Amino acid sequence: MTNPVLVEVLRGGKVESRHEGSIAVADASGALVLSRGDVARPVFPRSAVKVMQALPLVESGAADAFGLDVKELALACASHSGEPEHAALARAVLARAGLEPDALECGAHWPTSQEATIRLARSGEVASALHNNCSGKHSGFLCGCRHMGLNHRGYVKIGHDYQRLIAATMEEVTGAAHREENSGTDGCSIPTYAVPLVNLATGFARLATGETLSAGRASAARRLFEACMAEPFYVAGTGRADTEMMEAGRGRVFTKVGAEGVYCGAIPELGLGFALKIDDGTGRGAEAAVAALLAHLLRDDEALSARFADMASVTLKNWNGIEVGEVRGLPVS
Amino acid sequence: MTNPVLVEVLRGGKVESRHEGSIAVADASGALVLSRGDVARPVFPRSAVKVMQALPLVESGAADAFGLDVKELALACASHSGEPEHAALARAVLARAGLEPDALECGAHWPTSQEATIRLARSGEVASALHNNCSGKHSGFLCGCRHMGLNHRGYVKIGHDYQRLIAATMEEVTGAAHREENSGTDGCSIPTYAVPLVNLATGFARLATGETLSAGRASAARRLFEACMAEPFYVAGTGRADTEMMEAGRGRVFTKVGAEGVYCGAIPELGLGFALKIDDGTGRGAEAAVAALLAHLLRDDEALSARFADMASVTLKNWNGIEVGEVRGLPVS
Numbered sequence: 001m002t003n004p005v006l007v008e009v010l011r012g013g014k015v016e017s018r019h020e021g022s023i024a025v026a027d028a029s030g031a032l033v034l035s036r037g038d039v040a041r042p043v044f045p046r047s048a049v050k051v052m053q054a055l056p057l058v059e060s061g062a063a064d065a066f067g068l069d070v071k072e073l074a075l076a077c078a079s080h081s082g083e084p085e086h087a088a089l090a091r092a093v094l095a096r097a098g099l100e101p102d103a104l105e106c107g108a109h110w111p112t113s114q115e116a117t118i119r120l121a122r123s124g125e126v127a128s129a130l131h132n133n134c135s136g137k138h139s140g141f142l143c144g145c146r147h148m149g150l151n152h153r154g155y156v157k158i159g160h161d162y163q164r165l166i167a168a169t170m171e172e173v174t175g176a177a178h179r180e181e182n183s184g185t186d187g188c189s190i191p192t193y194a195v196p197l198v199n200l201a202t203g204f205a206r207l208a209t210g211e212t213l214s215a216g217r218a219s220a221a222r223r224l225f226e227a228c229m230a231e232p233f234y235v236a237g238t239g240r241a242d243t244e245m246m247e248a249g250r251g252r253v254f255t256k257v258g259a260e261g262v263y264c265g266a267i268p269e270l271g272l273g274f275a276l277k278i279d280d281g282t283g284r285g286a287e288a289a290v291a292a293l294l295a296h297l298l299r300d301d302e303a304l305s306a307r308f309a310d311m312a313s314v315t316l317k318n319w320n321g322i323e324v325g326e327v328r329g330l331p332v333s
Numbered sequence: 334m335t336n337p338v339l340v341e342v343l344r345g346g347k348v349e350s351r352h353e354g355s356i357a358v359a360d361a362s363g364a365l366v367l368s369r370g371d372v373a374r375p376v377f378p379r380s381a382v383k384v385m386q387a388l389p390l391v392e393s394g395a396a397d398a399f400g401l402d403v404k405e406l407a408l409a410c411a412s413h414s415g416e417p418e419h420a421a422l423a424r425a426v427l428a429r430a431g432l433e434p435d436a437l438e439c440g441a442h443w444p445t446s447q448e449a450t451i452r453l454a455r456s457g458e459v460a461s462a463l464h465n466n467c468s469g470k471h472s473g474f475l476c477g478c479r480h481m482g483l484n485h486r487g488y489v490k491i492g493h494d495y496q497r498l499i500a501a502t503m504e505e506v507t508g509a510a511h512r513e514e515n516s517g518t519d520g521c522s523i524p525t526y527a528v529p530l531v532n533l534a535t536g537f538a539r540l541a542t543g544e545t546l547s548a549g550r551a552s553a554a555r556r557l558f559e560a561c562m563a564e565p566f567y568v569a570g571t572g573r574a575d576t577e578m579m580e581a582g583r584g585r586v587f588t589k590v591g592a593e594g595v596y597c598g599a600i601p602e603l604g605l606g607f608a609l610k611i612d613d614g615t616g617r618g619a620e621a622a623v624a625a626l627l628a629h630l631l632r633d634d635e636a637l638s639a640r641f642a643d644m645a646s647v648t649l650k651n652w653n654g655i656e657v658g659e660v661r662g663l664p665v666s
Contacts, residue, residue: 002335009593009614012517014527016377017593017614020353044349107652110451114443121454132652184345185657194347260342260350280613281342281350319440319465324518 003037003279006289011316011325019285021261021278023293023332026201027271028211030175034274034297034332035198042194043277044184048258050137051077051224052173052203053190056165057140058220062147066096073227074234075136079257081237082111082131084119089234090130093139097146104129105156106138106188113237134188136234141190156189163191173213174203187259197275200264204273208254208266225254225268241287241311245294248307253298255290257283263290267297284327288312292329336370336612339622344649344658352618354594354611356626356665359534360604361544363508367607367630367665368531375527376610377517381591383470384410384557385506385536386523389498390473391553395480399429401473406560407567408469412590414570415444415464417452422567423463426472430479437462438489439471439521446570467521469567474523489522496524506546507536520592530608533597537606541587541599558587558601574620574644578627581640586631588623590616596623600630617660621645625662 007019022037032039054076057063063073072093080086091101110117110127120127129135138156145152145162155162158180167178176195186192205211207225210218228235232246235256245255255265261278263286274293278285291312298305312329340352355370365372387409390396396406405426413419424434443450443460453460462468471489478485478495488495491513500511509528519525538544540558543551561568565579568589578588588598594611596619607626611618624645631638645662 011377011525011593012515012527014375014377014515014517016517016527017612019613042347044344044347105653107654109652110447114450117447118443118450118454121451122457124455182345182347184347184349185651185655187651187657189651189653189655192344194345194349260344279350280352280615280618282613282615285613318518318520318522319442320438320522321440322518322522324520 001038006036006276006278006292006330007285008328008330009325010328016325019278019280019282019289021276021285021289022197023274023276023289024197024201025272025274025293025297026198026205028202028205028209030198030202032198033272036332039197041196042182043197043200043262044192044194044260045200045262045264045275046186046192046258046260047079047134048256048262048264048275049170049200050079051207051221051228051256052170053137053166054140054224055169055173055217055220056162057144058223059216060144060148062143065147066143068093068096068143070227071231071234073224074231076140077224077228077256078136078235079133080136080234081113081116081240082133083113083116083237086136086234086237087128087130090135090139093136094142097143099142099146101128101130103142103152104132104135104138105154106132106134108132132188138188158183158191167191167193170203173206174199197277200275201273204264204266204275205271206273208268208273209271225266226251229254244311245291245308248304248311252304253294257286261286263287265290270297272297284314288314288327288329293332296332334371339369339611339625339663340618341661341663342658343661349658352594352611352613352615352622354609354618354622355530356607356609356622357530357534358605358607358626358630359531359538361535361538361542363531363535365531366605369665372530374529375515376530376533376595377525377527377593378533378595378597378608379519379525379591379593380412380467381589381595381597381608382503382533383412383589384540384554384561385503386470386499387473387557388502388506388550388553389495390477391556392549393477393481395476398480399476401426401429401476403560404564404567406557407564409473410557410561410589411469411568412466413469413567414446414449414573415466416446416449416570419469419567419570420461420463423468423472426469427475430476432475432479434461434463436475436485437465437468437471438487439465439467441465465521471521491516491524500524500526503536506539507532530610533608534606537597537599537608538604539606541601541606542604558599559584562587574623577644578624578641581637581644585637586627590619594619596620598623603630605630617647621647621660621662626665629665
């Protein structure tokens with residue numbers, strides 16, 4: 001089955017490339033409110049579920065024990081750009097747990113922000129694990145391990161107690177199995193589990209509403225959502241889609257990108273969660289598609305809907321700043 | 334019409350993403366030898382036709398008048414990585430025509446090679462038009478303008494005499510119209526014309542064989558092909574697909590990548606040209622698909638075919654160097 005085209009890329013007024021994909025929007029009961037393409041096929045959500053992976057940090061009491069503030073909670077759910085503020089905050093979170101950056105097992109890479117990479121190189125520094133876009137999440141894992149008295153060595157492995165706790169949490173939230181059989185290894189070395197989009201959408205609706213969750217988990221989810229929506233720079237970075245969408249949403253919209261064309265999120269006031277996957281794995285496709293989806297879901301608020309419709313259409317400029325084309329998320333209806 | 338899946342991306346042994354596309358392989362008469370998907374739909378070839386755009390540089394006598402050597406001719410057909418050797422050679426080509434880098438109208442960008450970007454930033458320099466991946470092609474255009482006595486100001490514009498000459502040349506080579514109606518603006522500001530893959534494949538077969546071309550054009554094409562195959566580092570750069578494929582081909586295979594998932598090339602000994610487009614525009618898809626195609630077309634040479642089959646499968650490693658998946662060009666048969 002071929003999924004529908006969700007995004008077109010135009011040049012000279014002609015379609016140059018296009019992105020197919022599938023979308024699930026669900027409520028906390030698991031009922032599909034909107035569905036495009038195949039929403040039953042398992043998808044690796046990658047970093048789009050970092051907020052789910054951060055639940056044990058709050059539920060265990062680690063976040064309170066180490067006094068993590070709103071920015072630090074946002075960073076624990078982030079795929080950040082490796083800007084100086086992100087790297088510094090990840091270091092600070094580790095310090096709260098009495099750890100140094102060498103405890104991180106996510107691997108080092110240069111900042112995903114080219115500007116941050118150039119600044120870092122100019123200053124004579126080198127890339128470290130703190131610049132890895134997942135360093136905030138991993139710092140959160142390490143806080144959780146320390147608070148729970150777990151040996152943190154090997155905390156990224158699928159058999160480690162902390163990863164088992166995360167998998168069990170995500171099974172409960174999404175209603176889908178998170179086992180070795182449906183696992184792969186993510187870029188930062190932790191397991192990622194392939195589950196249907198409908199389960200991801202349902203899970204985000206539950207986090208957004210608290211429905212079906214224990215009181216402790218509902219409270220933890222609300223706190224993480226609110227942290228991300230309050231400090232979206234710490235979830236992504238300068239000019240990034242998640243930062244701009246959550247800034248526009250002003251506490252009414254939660255979004256989170258994942259690698260390989262995944263986007264998840266929720267609109268708490270509507271009680272809805274969503275998940276989408278661009279089949280070819282491109283980020284530009286996922287960003288345009290999620291903005292078009294949000295323009296539709298928020299259609300009762302004309303001004304906000306128009307903001308997202310604007311974001312669904314990105315003008316392409318060349319190296320001389322000349323407009324040459326457009327990435328256009330097709331309207332959802 | 335949906336094109337077939339040409340490339341799969343796997344994680345944990347499961348298909349995570351996939352790339353659809355179309356392929357045309359043709360001889361110089363325009364007869365299709367192999368066809369996958371829609372090869373009649375117009376496609377912007379982008380940088381994949383730089384060797385066609387460089388024909389007037391040689392045909393006009395400019396290359397000889399300015400004494401361009403093999404590396405400089407290769408650079409005139411390049412999408413280079415902006416490594417120091419590339420930027421220095423582009424400067425040298427301009428100097429042969431008595432010009433400075435400020436004559437370039439391609440725009441500036443940091444090297445496409447992250448390592449080259451980091452080195453440049455460390456050295457305190459900034460990105461210039463010389464680092465633009467198209468600077469060699471543009472330096473060639475400027476040599477052509479100077480030799481032909483054309484005012485080079487505005488040489489990138491569709492109405493400039495040099496761009497008209499390129500369009501007329503490409504019309505003859507491909508047999509497809511190159512007009513304002515089917516044009517768009519490329520990343521480096523020159524026009525790009527959407528033409529069917531079958532015409533692009535036919536054009537590359539003609540360049541590879543000289544068939545249907547004037548003696549002067551056939552000679553110019555042979556000279557440019559030989560330069561690229563002899564100096565593939567100057568066509569791309571360290572670790573790049575074109576460099577590795579042409580090094581493996583040892584003068585028997587010409588390949589050239591274009592933006593938005595395009596690949597073109599030729600196998601002169603078989604009298605064949607080819608063109609492919611990944612519908613979603615991703616480079617990883619185009620690279621895996623072209624290697625799988627070459628493994629098929631060169632199947633009579635088991636060792637060389639096996640080299641290309643190896644290149645069609647790229648192991649994905651994460652930031653800790655752990656193997657997490659594979660980009661796999663599906664075998665062509």
